[in-house]
Amino acid sequence: MCIYCELWGDGMTWYLNPKNYPRHMYTLPRPDAKPRAAAGEANPGGYINAERALVDAMEKGPEEFEATLKAMRDGADLVQGCVGGFMGQAVPLRDAEKMVEMANPLGLIACLCRKAMLAVEERSRPETTCMGLGVGMLKWERWPERYKGGVHWVSSDEAKEWLRDLDTRGFMHSLMMFGPRFIGGICNCDYPVCDALAMRLDFGFNMLKGHHVAMVDHDLCNGCGICAQRCQFGALKMNVTIDKANIDQMRCFGCGLCETGCPRQAISLVEKAKLPALQEVW
Amino acid sequence: MATKSEEEAKKTAYPLFVAPRPYSFELSTEMLELLRKEFDPPIIVAKFAEAVAGKKGPEIDAVGEKVFGEYGEEWMRRTLQLGEEYPDRTYEMLKEAADQTSELVFPLVLQRFIEIAYLSTQQFRILSIVENWARRLVYKVTDCYTFKTLQDKCGSEAASLLPCRHACLAMCRTGCQAWNLDATVDMDATMVKDGYCQFAINRI
Amino acid sequence: MVDRSHLKVPKPTPVDLTKLPLKFPKIEIDYSKCTVPFWCKKCLQACSQLVFQVYCKQLARLKESDPREPGTYEVVTVRRDKCNMCNKCVEVCPEDAITITY
Numbered sequence: 001m002c003i004y005c006e007l008w009g010d011g012m013t014w015y016l017n018p019k020n021y022p023r024h025m026y027t028l029p030r031p032d033a034k035p036r037a038a039a040g041e042a043n044p045g046g047y048i049n050a051e052r053a054l055v056d057a058m059e060k061g062p063e064e065f066e067a068t069l070k071a072m073r074d075g076a077d078l079v080q081g082c083v084g085g086f087m088g089q090a091v092p093l094r095d096a097e098k099m100v101e102m103a104n105p106l107g108l109i110a111c112l113c114r115k116a117m118l119a120v121e122e123r124s125r126p127e128t129t130c131m132g133l134g135v136g137m138l139k140w141e142r143w144p145e146r147y148k149g150g151v152h153w154v155s156s157d158e159a160k161e162w163l164r165d166l167d168t169r170g171f172m173h174s175l176m177m178f179g180p181r182f183i184g185g186i187c188n189c190d191y192p193v194c195d196a197l198a199m200r201l202d203f204g205f206n207m208l209k210g211h212h213v214a215m216v217d218h219d220l221c222n223g224c225g226i227c228a229q230r231c232q233f234g235a236l237k238m239n240v241t242i243d244k245a246n247i248d249q250m251r252c253f254g255c256g257l258c259e260t261g262c263p264r265q266a267i268s269l270v271e272k273a274k275l276p277a278l279q280e281v282w
Numbered sequence: 283m284a285t286k287s288e289e290e291a292k293k294t295a296y297p298l299f300v301a302p303r304p305y306s307f308e309l310s311t312e313m314l315e316l317l318r319k320e321f322d323p324p325i326i327v328a329k330f331a332e333a334v335a336g337k338k339g340p341e342i343d344a345v346g347e348k349v350f351g352e353y354g355e356e357w358m359r360r361t362l363q364l365g366e367e368y369p370d371r372t373y374e375m376l377k378e379a380a381d382q383t384s385e386l387v388f389p390l391v392l393q394r395f396i397e398i399a400y401l402s403t404q405q406f407r408i409l410s411i412v413e414n415w416a417r418r419l420v421y422k423v424t425d426c427y428t429f430k431t432l433q434d435k436c437g438s439e440a441a442s443l444l445p446c447r448h449a450c451l452a453m454c455r456t457g458c459q460a461w462n463l464d465a466t467v468d469m470d471a472t473m474v475k476d477g478y479c480q481f482a483i484n485r486i
Numbered sequence: 487m488v489d490r491s492h493l494k495v496p497k498p499t500p501v502d503l504t505k506l507p508l509k510f511p512k513i514e515i516d517y518s519k520c521t522v523p524f525w526c527k528k529c530l531q532a533c534s535q536l537v538f539q540v541y542c543k544q545l546a547r548l549k550e551s552d553p554r555e556p557g558t559y560e561v562v563t564v565r566r567d568k569c570n571m572c573n574k575c576v577e578v579c580p581e582d583a584i585t586i587t588y
Contacts, residue, residue: 003496006492007493018414021415023411023413023414024397024408024409025372025390025394026408027407027408028309028314028408029407030407044541044543044544044545045543045560048539048541048562048564051564051565052562052563055510055566058507059507059510061507062503062504065503065506069501073495083495084495084496084497101415101416102416104385104386104390104415105379105383105385105390106383107379115540116541117538117539118527118531119523119527119530119531119540135390135414138307138372138375139375141305141307141371141548142305142548143547144298144548144549144550145544145545145546145549145551146545153379153382154383155383155385158383192536193536198565201500202500204497204498204499204500204501205498280494284556285519285522285581286580287525287580287581288521288522288556291522291525291526291553291554296525296554298550304548305548
């Protein structure tokens with residue numbers, strides 16, 4: 001069980017529990033409500049500033065770095081409700097498909113990270129690599145700058161097809177949380193373009209490992225090396241001596257890219273719950 | 283003085299994809315007021331109190347089923363009518379999404395009208411939706427104004443029979459009928475036992 | 487408020503604290519020269535280490551910004567720890583707005 005399963009799982013994997021998705025559509029404003037500035041307006045470069053601060057702190061020294069990292073992990077600059085600064089979690093394709101069956105509506109949107117890193121705008125539906133989930137997406141026009149490129153609504157079957165296509169191309173799937181019990185998106189990430197992945201792999205917060213790890217069946221593996229190309233985490237390397245794939249399960253995020261890419265079904269995903277030594281590897 | 287890049291930039295076209303308009307994403311207050319005037323809980327509770335005067339036990343429930351049942355049906359019918367007459371941008375976008383995906387009538391369109399029905403007559407500002415996905419729409423009502431009025435007007439004994447549940451049940455059923463949804467409406471929790479009412483609409 | 491004291495919050499540590507402080511290249515951007523970075527994006531594309539990021543300075547409700555308008559976007563150096571000082575961004579910048587020192 002990951003921290004979010006303990007908090008919000010109600011006995012099941014938390015992201016397969018329908019209670020953890022955005023739910024109510026309308027909130028009546030209080031009569032005495034004052035217009036408040038949204039977080040984005042107050043701090044437009046929020047995400048970017050967090051990363052810059054960490055790099056600057058690395059130049060200053062270990063104490064400064066630890067203090068800056070602690071502020072990020074306590075979530076001061078990030079989303080309220082994310083424990084330890086973990087906003088996202090790696091999700092294998094099969095679970096992502098279950099998620100799109102459950103959440104609605106589903107809107108394909110442009111990726112914020114790719115927009116920031118490469119100044120690309122994903123304007124047409126085949127280009128999109130991110131998906132917004134839940135009723136909040138119906139109000140996307142409040143933030144046309146964030147949703148530059150528009151929102152393309154898809155049915156759950158179309159969403160599955162979209163996920164499978166991105167999986168074939170080699171993107172790992174992850175969920176994104178935007179508040180307590182509020183799974184608001186499915187991202188398709190690759191290092192280093194994805195900010196969340198870069199922060200996890202380089203600084204140690206923002207994305208949680210998934211609920212599975214990959215295992216290789218050496219009898220079936222023919223040493224083609226496709227899986228090694230697909231691993232985003234450096235967990236899967238070719239064991240050159242015996243010419244078979246080798247997976248470091250301590251590093252594995254359980255994204256399942258190696259499994260879906262294997263032409264001989266030599267790799268399978270195993271639930272972490274069955275492996276006692278991995279219970280605290282997140 | 284403009285830089286080289288600025289001048290280059292001005293030569294190219296850049297389509298903005300959305301014309302910013304002052305949309306309202308919230309429910310129309312005018313619509314909520316109209317509904318409140320017609321379906322304010324004290325009105326129906328007074329009607330019920332008149333009908334049950336002098337009656338006991340099972341008779342109370344039978345009267346409740348009739349009075350509150352009819353009220354519930356009318357409540358949803360009027361909500362559906364006014365909800366269409368006073369659309370907001372959220373609903374327009376929902377309809378667009380529903381058209382494009384041929385999904386979403388259940389649960390989201392139905393959910394919108396259930397939210398309107400409660401937000402117009404109750405005193406809370408958010409209807410607590412527990413689950414809303416392709417097979418189930420579940421919501422709960424804590425702090426119910428109708429139940430409180432019922433307790434004040436008819437005494438806690440009549441209120442503990444929860445005759446008002448027929449209003450919510452009939453309201454949900456009318457909503458399902460409006461879109462020909464094959465669904466059952468169940469009550470998972472009651473105010474008397476659990477301290478809140480929970481209704482579940484399950485698709486068959 | 488949810489009680490979280492019982493949770494074992496993971497704290498992965500990819501950064502070796504014993505090696506800090508580290509010294510990274512300093513990258514200066516002259517914003518009086520670089521005004522339309524989201525439209526130009528040459529440095530973002532040239533950098534193999536993805537040091538730069540660009541963001542919209544004028545994020546507001548119901549407003550979409552035009553990247554051709556000067557000053558709406560700003561390019562910033564984020565991952566200076568990755569910079570190898572290959573100077574490709576300096577060469578590619580049409581406004582000579584970038585300087586790198588070490």
